[in-house]
Amino acid sequence: MKHNNISIFVTHVGCPHMCAFCNQHTITGNSEIPHAEDVQRICSKALEQITDPQETEIAFFGGSFTAVPREYMLELLQAASEFVGEGKFKGIRISTRPDYIDKSVLDILKECGVTSIELGAQSLCDEVLDANERGHSEKDVIDASLLIKSYGFELGLQMMVGLYKSSEDRELYTAKRIIDIEPKTVRIYPVVVLEGTKLAELFKKGEYKLMPFETVAALCAKMLKMFYGAGIDVIKLGLHSSELVEKSIVAGYYHPAFSEIVQSRLFLEAIKSEITDNKENIIEIAVNRRSYSVAAGHKKSNINALKELGVDCRMITDDSLSRQEIKINGEIINVFKIT
Numbered sequence: 001m002k003h004n005n006i007s008i009f010v011t012h013v014g015c016p017h018m019c020a021f022c023n024q025h026t027i028t029g030n031s032e033i034p035h036a037e038d039v040q041r042i043c044s045k046a047l048e049q050i051t052d053p054q055e056t057e058i059a060f061f062g063g064s065f066t067a068v069p070r071e072y073m074l075e076l077l078q079a080a081s082e083f084v085g086e087g088k089f090k091g092i093r094i095s096t097r098p099d100y101i102d103k104s105v106l107d108i109l110k111e112c113g114v115t116s117i118e119l120g121a122q123s124l125c126d127e128v129l130d131a132n133e134r135g136h137s138e139k140d141v142i143d144a145s146l147l148i149k150s151y152g153f154e155l156g157l158q159m160m161v162g163l164y165k166s167s168e169d170r171e172l173y174t175a176k177r178i179i180d181i182e183p184k185t186v187r188i189y190p191v192v193v194l195e196g197t198k199l200a201e202l203f204k205k206g207e208y209k210l211m212p213f214e215t216v217a218a219l220c221a222k223m224l225k226m227f228y229g230a231g232i233d234v235i236k237l238g239l240h241s242s243e244l245v246e247k248s249i250v251a252g253y254y255h256p257a258f259s260e261i262v263q264s265r266l267f268l269e270a271i272k273s274e275i276t277d278n279k280e281n282i283i284e285i286a287v288n289r290r291s292y293s294v295a296a297g298h299k300k301s302n303i304n305a306l307k308e309l310g311v312d313c314r315m316i317t318d319d320s321l322s323r324q325e326i327k328i329n330g331e332i333i334n335v336f337k338i339t
């Protein structure tokens, strides 16, 4: 499903927490606080430019939206709600913390035209949540998620992979618990350790040892398949690129092509599973044009890996296939749903 946002960053304002990994001003690259007139200007301009506003949400990202002072939250929502409705945008999307969700705030959000709520869950493992000073528990995530769904909002959950005290098992546990909650969407953020955060201190002292990049990429590939297999849309994999972020990175898994690297692994896995008995053949692999570079792999890594297995492949494009499908010697396979 098509998913478009007009993103408005609310930064750190009003967030009473300081999670071990968070430096909101660095992540958004913008420490200015938007007001009603900014929301109106951004939305008016977007409405002129976007051809499919009914598939687009006005999205307040970057902080904990329901933790900002109530008056300010209402100012932004009221400005945005003027741009929602027939001939305008589909709705409003917000992101917040699980422990800042209750019935009274959900009543307000409903009335103001909010359609989707994303919760920063980060982990569903209490040891990891505690170690990273999140200030909420696994139970808080589950309770808030169920309440959001009971109001009819679209639920999104965000998880962070590779946090302090995390492990492969703990990440997979989180993915399974998220699947149990049945959100509509998931965002997967591999950890990026930013200057000025507690994680950076722990990393510099040697207390926080990160899993290798390859392990995290493989984990993300596994989880991507789990989520798609459960019918959950993964709408983001990796952090958005920005110069400011790159300059502030101390360690972690930031890579401008992170999502492609992970998806490429799944394409290679799918191809390999089809050619096991077929090594001598020259195979023809058809993919949607928009998936070509992911299927071929970063710097043609998949084509080279197949060559090392003694398989010469010819990759062609076929736009009758979806972006998740490949056709090998006439057979169509869904890359994200193979077992």
Ligand code: SF4
Pocket: 011, 012, 015, 016, 017, 018, 019, 022, 023, 024, 062, 063, 064, 097, 120
């Ligand atoms: S709750 Fe969100 S905005 Fe607040 S410190 Fe944690 S990550 Fe940053």
